[in-house]
Amino acid sequence: MTIFHAPAIGSNGDIACPVVGAEVSQEFLDRIPGGIFRYCADDEGRLDFVNRGLLEMFGCQTYEEFMAFTHGSFWGMVHPSDQERVRAACDPAVVQKDRVRYRIVRKDGRVRWVDDHGQHVVDSGGNSWFYVTLLDVTEMVELQDQLNQAAEQLEAIAMLDTFQQRAEEDELTRVLNRSGVKRHINELLAEANGRPCTFFIMDIDDFKYINDTFGHPEGDEVLRSLARHLRNTVRRDDVVGRMGGDEFVVFCMGLGEGPARESLSSRLRQWSQDMQERECPYEAPTLSMGVASSPDSSLALHELYSQADAALYRAKDSGKNQVCFSAEKDELTN
Structure with missing residues (x-):
């Protein structure tokens, strides 16, 4: 034809x-x-x-x-x-x-x-x-549809991650809030595999005086300043959070008792000296800190928190601006 x-x-x-x-x-x-x-x-x-x-x-x-x-x-x-x-x-x-x-x-x-x-x-x-x-072009169209669906799923996951991050973020200081702290630390403890860990809890001495006397904006800036210092001092994978008010916590996986723990405690409390260089109408605030460690991460979060919180109260009862280690109940570090 x-x-x-x-x-x-x-x-x-x-x-x-x-x-x-x-x-x-x-x-x-x-x-x-x-x-x-x-x-x-x-x-x-x-x-x-x-x-x-x-x-x-x-x-x-x-x-x-x-x-x-x-x-x-x-x-x-x-x-x-x-x-x-x-x-x-x-x-x-x-x-x-x-x-x-x-x-x-x-x-x-x-x-x-x-x-x-x-x-x-x-x-x-x-x-x-x-x-x-x-x-x-059926195969090409179907592959493109699969890629589009995968992209949509990834976008949805990213949005969920973003929502979760915002839900677990302290709005004022941009560190983790209480619920975020709990989730992150519990996840780390679940994957500890016998490694040591250390939990720090601290609050700002006489913060109420600053807040009441010089106003909430000034108090908020003090809280933001401490949050920035804590984030910049610890490792990227360490947990930094604000539990409420002027109470902050730091959790470090792989860090147990010893010189490294004491060194980090000192560096965390270095914020007080840094605040002295800031021009403000009041004496630079100080930190009181309680520290609890577990040699194999066998303690649950509430146990670490309870021990560190008790150590914090001993530090404050002993004159503030000090750190107390839970395993050394009689030892205070100025």
Whole structure:
């Protein structure tokens, strides 16, 4: 079978098929991957010719079977739900893109996605046609859908993480709040694997005097200053939180009793000396601190908290501006 192309003029007035009267064999068209066809650019969309690839794309064995299945019309090829969109995209009066993506329904009922690469031409007789190459892109579309779904899931997870972070963040100081402290420390204890840990609890000596005398804005700045100092002093994975009021805590996994613990205690309390360099209308505030350690992280959070809190009270009862270690109940460090 041989198909003869009539002279065709493109939408812009140029010759779209430069070899006028050239013979194109059906065998050649059948060897080209994908579907190739021509249809009349009107409401009926009458099909003029098709290749073997198009028949296979629709699951048809013969030309007659395909024409009967599609009613011999391009619009019989397009999924009913996509026809309105495709009609608008293929309107010769407004067509701007040479590619349209839509669904087709095979004879066996399966739905496939295709890319329609078309060229609108007008032949020497004034007839308007679309010359089309059709490629099956179902796998690509499905993969893109999977990627989009994965991206949406990741975005949802990120939003949940953000919401959780905000829910566990102290609004004033931007360190963890009480619930955030509990969750983070309990997670670390659950994965301790016998490592030591240390829990620090501290509050600002005579903070109420500063707050009541110089106002809440000044008191808030003192709290923010301490929070910044604690974050900047400890390791990235250590837990820093505000339990409420002027009470702060620090939790360090992998840190037990010994010189390293005492050194960190001193560096945490260095904030008092740093505050002395700040110009303020009151004496620089100091810290009282209680410290509790577990050599193998066998103590629960409430046990660590109870021991450190008791040590904190001993430090305050002994004159404030001191640190007391729970395992050394009689030893205070100024």
